Amino acid sequence: xxxxxxxxxxxxxxxxxxxxxxxxxxxxxxxxxxxxxxxxxxxxxxxxxxxxxxxxxxxxxxxxxxxxxxxxxxxxxxxxxxxxxxxxxxxxxxxxxxxxxxxxxxxxxxxxxxxxxxxxxxxxxxxxxxxxxxxxxxxxxxxxxxxxxxxxxxxxxxxxxxxxxxxxxxxxxxxxxxxxxxxxxxxxxxxxxxxxxxxxxxxxxxxxxxxxxxxxxxxxxxxxxxxxxxxxxxxxxxxxxxxxxxxxxxxxxxxxxxxxxxxxxxxxxxxxxxxxxxxxxxxxxxxxxxxxxxxxxxxxxxxxxxxxxxxxxxxxxxxxxxxxxxxxxxxxxxxxxxxxxxxxxxxxxxxxxxxxxxxxxxxxxxxxxxxxxxxxxxxxxxxxxxxxxxxxxxxxxxxxxxxxxxxxxxxxxxxxxxxxxxxxxxxxxxxxxxxxxxxxxxxxxxxxxxxxxxxxxxxxxxxxxxxxxxxxxxxxxxxxxxxxxxxxxxxxxxxxxxxxxxxxxxxxxxxxxxxxxxxxxxxxxxxxxxxxxxxxxxxxxxxxxxxxxxxxxxxxxxxxxxxxxxxxxxxxxxxxxxxxxxxxxxxxxxxxxxxxxxxxxxxxxx
Amino acid sequence: xxxxxxxxxxxxxxxxxxxxxxxxxxxxxxxxxxxxxxxxxxxxxxxxxxxxxxxxxxxxxxxxxxxxxxxxxxxxxxxxxxxxxxxxxxxxxxxxxxxxxxxxxxxxxxxxxxxxxxxxxxxxxxxxxxxxxxxxxxxxxxxxxxxxxxxxxxxxxxxxxxxxxxxxxxxxxxxxxxxxxxxxxxxxxxxxxxxxxxxxxxxxxxxxxxxxxxxxxxx
Numbered sequence: 134x135x136x137x138x139x140x141x142x143x144x145x146x147x148x149x150x151x152x153x154x155x156x157x158x159x160x161x162x163x164x165x166x167x168x169x170x171x172x173x174x175x176x177x178x179x180x181x182x183x184x185x186x187x188x189x190x191x192x193x194x195x196x197x198x199x200x201x202x203x204x205x206x207x208x209x210x211x212x213x214x215x216x217x218x219x220x221x222x223x224x225x226x227x228x229x230x231x232x233x234x235x236x237x238x239x240x241x242x243x244x245x246x247x248x249x250x251x252x253x254x255x256x257x258x259x260x261x262x263x264x265x266x267x268x269x270x271x272x273x274x275x276x277x278x279x280x281x282x283x284x285x286x287x288x289x290x291x292x293x294x295x296x297x298x299x300x301x302x303x304x305x306x307x308x309x310x311x312x313x314x315x316x317x318x319x320x321x322x323x324x325x326x327x328x329x330x331x332x333x334x335x336x337x338x339x340x341x342x343x344x345x346x347x348x349x350x351x352x353x354x355x356x357x358x359x360x361x362x363x364x365x366x367x368x369x370x371x372x373x374x375x376x377x378x379x380x381x382x383x384x385x386x387x388x389x390x391x392x393x394x395x396x397x398x399x400x401x402x403x404x405x406x407x408x409x410x411x412x413x414x415x416x417x418x419x420x421x422x423x424x425x426x427x428x429x430x431x432x433x434x435x436x437x438x439x440x441x442x443x444x445x446x447x448x449x450x451x452x453x454x455x456x457x458x459x460x461x462x463x464x465x466x467x468x469x470x471x472x473x474x475x476x477x478x479x480x481x482x483x484x485x486x487x488x489x490x491x492x493x494x495x496x497x498x499x500x501x502x503x504x505x506x507x508x509x510x511x512x513x514x515x516x517x518x519x520x521x522x523x524x525x526x527x528x529x530x531x532x533x534x535x536x537x538x539x540x541x542x543x544x545x546x547x548x549x550x551x552x553x554x555x556x557x558x559x560x561x562x563x564x565x566x567x568x569x570x571x572x573x574x575x576x577x578x579x580x581x582x583x584x585x586x587x588x589x590x591x592x593x594x595x596x597x598x599x600x601x602x603x604x605x606x607x608x609x610x611x612x613x614x615x616x617x618x619x620x621x622x623x624x625x626x627x628x629x630x631x632x633x634x635x636x637x638x639x640x641x642x643x644x645x646x647x648x649x650x651x652x653x654x655x656x657x658x659x660x661x662x663x664x665x666x667x668x669x670x671x672x673x674x675x676x677x678x679x680x681x682x683x684x685x686x687x688x689x690x691x692x693x694x695x696x697x698x699x700x701x702x703x704x705x706x707x708x709x710x711x712x713x714x715x716x717x718x719x720x721x722x723x724x725x726x727x728x729x730x731x732x733x734x735x736x737x738x739x
Numbered sequence: 740x741x742x743x744x745x746x747x748x749x750x751x752x753x754x755x756x757x758x759x760x761x762x763x764x765x766x767x768x769x770x771x772x773x774x775x776x777x778x779x780x781x782x783x784x785x786x787x788x789x790x791x792x793x794x795x796x797x798x799x800x801x802x803x804x805x806x807x808x809x810x811x812x813x814x815x816x817x818x819x820x821x822x823x824x825x826x827x828x829x830x831x832x833x834x835x836x837x838x839x840x841x842x843x844x845x846x847x848x849x850x851x852x853x854x855x856x857x858x859x860x861x862x863x864x865x866x867x868x869x870x871x872x873x874x875x876x877x878x879x880x881x882x883x884x885x886x887x888x889x890x891x892x893x894x895x896x897x898x899x900x901x902x903x904x905x906x907x908x909x910x911x912x913x914x915x916x917x918x919x920x921x922x923x924x925x926x927x928x929x930x931x932x933x934x935x936x937x938x939x940x941x942x943x944x945x946x947x948x949x950x951x952x953x954x955x956x957x958x
Contacts, residue, residue, distance in 0.1 A: 192764060192880030196937060200928030207764050207929065209795060258798060307858050344855060348802025362796045362803075365926065 141433065141542055141686040143695055146177040151523055154705045155184070164678060164717065167523060168694055170702055179687075179694035180526045181678050183533035190504045193668040198224045198660050199632075201668065202366045205656070208670075212718055214247040214354070215649035216670070217366040219656040224368045227643025227660055233625040236370035237445045238615040239357055242395070243364065243371075244647065245441070245604040245611070246353045249402055251650040252547070252601035253410055255716045257343040260594065262319055263710035264417050265336040266326040271305055273297070273330035278338075281331050285576070286412035291342070300338040320704040327420050336417060339409050350402050356391050370627030377619060392616065399608045406602040414598040415569055418591045419576035427590025427711035429544070429692030433461050436543035436676070437550045438471060438655065440648030441607060443614075452607055453550045453648045454557050457538050463556040463584075469538065471644045471655055474498040479534040479671065483526070483680035485509070486534065494683035496537060499657035500642055502669035526681065535679040535688060536671050544689040545652030545676040546715060551596040552587055561606065565599050590693070593714040634663035649673055651716050674718045690715065752787050753808035753864075755906050757898055758800070760793040760814050760849060763929060766881040767873035770815040773883060773931050774894050779924035781895075782910035788902060792924050797849055804856055807863035809906055811898055812849075815887070816870035823886035824872040825894060833868045865905060869897050882935035 136146045147169050155165035169178035193201055201224065205216035218240060225232065232240075275297035282292040328336070351361055357373055358364020365372045376386035439448055439455020448455065456466035470476055478496030481488055487507035488495060497503060511528025514521060524530040535542070543549070554562035566583055573595075574580055586592050631637065637660070645656045652673025659667040677689040693711050700706065757778065763769035775790045784790050787808065793800050804810065816836065818826045828836045834853040856862045871894060874884040883891070902908040927933060 192938075197928070200933075203926040203928040204764070206926075207762060207794060209762075213794075213796075254798060303858075303860075341859060344801065344859060348805070351799070351802055362794055362799060363792065363926065 137685070139681075139687050140684050141430070141692075143429075143687055143692055144177075145687070145695075146171070147526075149177060150702065152699075152702050152705065152708075153523065154708055166690070166694070166705075166708055166712065167526075168708065170699060174699045174702055176694045176697045176699065176708075178526075179691040180524060180530060181533075181680065181688065181690040182524055182531045183678060190502070190668050190670065193665050196665050197634075197663070198227070198658060198665050199368045201658070201665060202368075205670070206363060206366070209718060212649065212651070212654075212672075213362070214243060214358075214364060214366075215647050215654055216656070217364075218244055219645040219647045219649075219654050219670070220658075221366050221368050222645030222647070223643045223656040223658040224645070224660075225643070226645060227641040227658055228368075228631050228637055230369055230628055230631050231446070232370045232628055234445065234618050234623060235375060235615065235626045236628075238611050238618065239371045239373060239626070241441060241611050242608060242615070243354060243357055245608050246350055246399075246402075248648075248650045249406065249601050249604045249608070250347055250350050251716075252597050252604075253343050253406070254347055255650070256410065256414065256594070256598065257340040259716070260710075260713045261336055261340060261417075263706065263713050264326070264421065265328060265340075266319070266321050266333050267304070267337050268308070268319075268321045269326065269328070269330050270333035270337045271301065271308065271330075273301065273334035275301060275334065277329075277331035278334045281416070282335055285416040285572075286408050289408040289412070297334055297338055300341060301334055303341075304337060320706050323700060323704045323706050325700045325704070325706040325710075327424070328417065329420070332416060332420060336413060339413055342409065343405075346401070346405055350398055353395050353398050356387070356395060367627060369629050369632060370625075373626055375619060375624045375626060377624075392612075396609075396612055399605065399612055403602070403605040403609060406598070406605050411569065411598045411602055412572075414595050415572050416576065418595060419573055421591060422573075422577035422579050422581075425581075425585070425589045425591065426697040426707070427693045427714060428588035428592070429695065430542060430687075430689040431544045431548050431552070431593065431693075432588035434459050434538075434541050434543040435549035435552050436469065436538055436545050436653060437553055437648060438469060438646040438653045440646065443610075452559070452561075452603075454554055454559060455653075456553055456557075457541070457543060458553060458556065459541060461588075463552065466553060466557060471646055471657075474501070476539055477536060477655065477671065478540075479536045479669075479675075480682040481529075481534055482683040483529055483531060484534045485529050485532050496540070496682075499644075499655065499669035499671055500659060500667065502657070502667065504669070529680075531680040533675055533679045534671075535682045536676050537682055537686070540682075540684070540686075542679075542682065542686045542688050542692075543676060544692075545673045546593065546597075547600040547650075547652075548587065548593040548596040549652060550648060551599060555583060555587075561603060562599075565603065569595060569599060590711045590714045597716070637663060640666075651718055652676060672718070674715070677715050678717055690717075752906060752908075753806060754787045754789055755809035755811070755902065755908060756789050756791055756804065756807050756863075757784070757811045757813065757902075758791045758793045758804075760795070760812060762795045763925075763931075763934065764880060766875045766878040767815045767871075767884055767887045768876040769931075770871050770873065770883060770887055770891070770894075771813040772925065773888075774813045774891055774898070776925045776931060777891050777895050778898065778910075781913060782899075783913055784910045788906075788908045788910060790924055798852055798855075800849075801852055801855060804852065804863070805859075805861040808865065810863040810866045811901055812866070812868045813894060813898065814868065814870050815873040815876065816868070818870060818872050820872045822872050822874040822884075823890055825869065825890055825897065826872070827867060827869050827897070829867045830865075833866050836868060836870075867901060867905075869894055869901070880938060882931065882938065 149169045149171045152168045165182045167180040168176045171177050202217040202220040205220045206213045275294040278297040279294040354364045355361040374386040379386045379388045435458045437455050439451040441452040442450040444450045480496045482494050485508045511525025513525035516522035640661050642659045647654045655671045657669045679688045759771035759775035761768045761771040763772050772792050779790050834850050837850045871890050
């Protein structure tokens, strides 16, 4: 047994029993968690392993920079648009291209429709089942659900007992047909589930509503991106012509009829997050008021690059302000510069890559980034190279790199953005957080402050819901700005002055930053002779899910699990709950290594 | 495909979707997408038939899959058969096959999509999966391997036969002056030709084998 203290202030103890959860289900991509629990089943050490090789950058070398977005859009199934956006921004930054106002606004609409959609799908489809027991919903009295609904969201028109009874009957029929289907993988007998049946039924009902609704909002992508799935992007603007009086002839320009349709969908999204999503999260959270675990690194270090300015090129108008908070000091926000070689760096001391002899422990800025796989296991590994039973976290143990800001591990994501915006006093965010906490405290009979409530697993999930609704508000504002600009006679959607590579410098480098749904996303590009010379993506799940660094600082996933009690180590509900609160996307952080047909996570306790 | 395409149809038969799924960046994993790309380049699919490049979108495809009269999925799947073998499954065997045999990331995604359609009463009336046994799905940035590439025309033909036999639908070959947006389903930069011919050399891109993958393949 070894006890250690990490430089970033966490105690680790790798004694006791070791739990292995592999793969973590209901995430995009493959990852594994190993954790040590003490005699009280409290987690004292956590090890996050990306089990896939990350090889994205190598496929882009030598390609045309104007095409990079079409490749990165294919990295995985959920982050398509954010990667495409980061890519075109990186190329425009490198070539000093300013896009027309319409393109600036249309891209923001695309970006936030994606964020809103992503957050809603994540909560209801991937995360809710960590809190909600659908089997228990069958026991609910629909009248009690109706009363609860009216209490938590009086403006939701769908609140009659009959409505909830219909849903319950559908669910019954589905379960009785023998196919628990999407619900088959749960630990439904676990004591970790705390909702009364009426709340379970309300959440399951909204899960089905969310599935019905999500198909509506993506129609905005079809219109503005030309097609969906895989909307089109372009360097210099958007591939979407505006002809306000045009009909739906070939080429389908953006006309008034299409714009009105978009407005309708944005309003529907606003109402859904206001009346359903945010109230659900607050209501569910109130039943878990004593389960304030999982904060980890979010109580200390947080980072976002900043995004969604109201004025193009002016970060002081960012609706999600960027910066870094260190050591829980919300009163000081450090500015972040993604171009500074001393700030954002990736370390591979504990990652299966190598930087070359004598460079093992150095950090590389993404412009100088190297992705050279080097698969070696430490002496204390249990198992074999192809069948690891327990990794040796003293050595290399993950296919994910460890990004750091000036050497500090930071958590990224909606919670980071919300604490940054709250600390900076962004009025919308401040009002939203105070209102949500007020409602939570009223339901739960507590008096938690933002500092107590936000850096937790629940706070992470609440911040995502609030951010979805803030996105809906921004979407309506961006829509109005777009209409105003078009009415003023500006119809330009693309700047093609530098389309021809002959107009480019021999060498150029740029960075594209996005406040992506899972956190700050950066693409760094180097262009030489019109081709991509180096391309590095540092994705949010790399920040959160990465391993330890040269100094032993642990990352956000590992930190979030420490000190968390498990009701039953054989059923890792709490581990899944906390990891899912980050909405991990390991498909982007890494690359598939092991074929795996297993549906259930395998849990091993040693 | 654009969303409004199907709205024009007043055909008594509902939509019949030919859906290619998979990640084009992982060698044979891109097979399904390449088959629909091949079909789009050669045939016109009038409503109610429709082609779609589903990529790895999984759950995000849900809106496109509701209330179909027919769904034909094309994908690379590990059936445990010799590489390049074509295999077709129908009905309830489709989700079971995807669940048990799918190797890559979008496995659960797509099986869940089918379950969710069912739960909400929007399942396709008929569903079939035409799959090919892949050779290699680990070559990141690679194209189809020759044995799998050779199956693209055959599987495309199987899709056309299924459309004719099961639905009485017969897509027509493109005339030479077909509009470009009708013949190109996949963004120009990542069509199969551009993607495979534009790949930098192994040395330029510093591609190295993953020892764990190599060990697995050897064993």
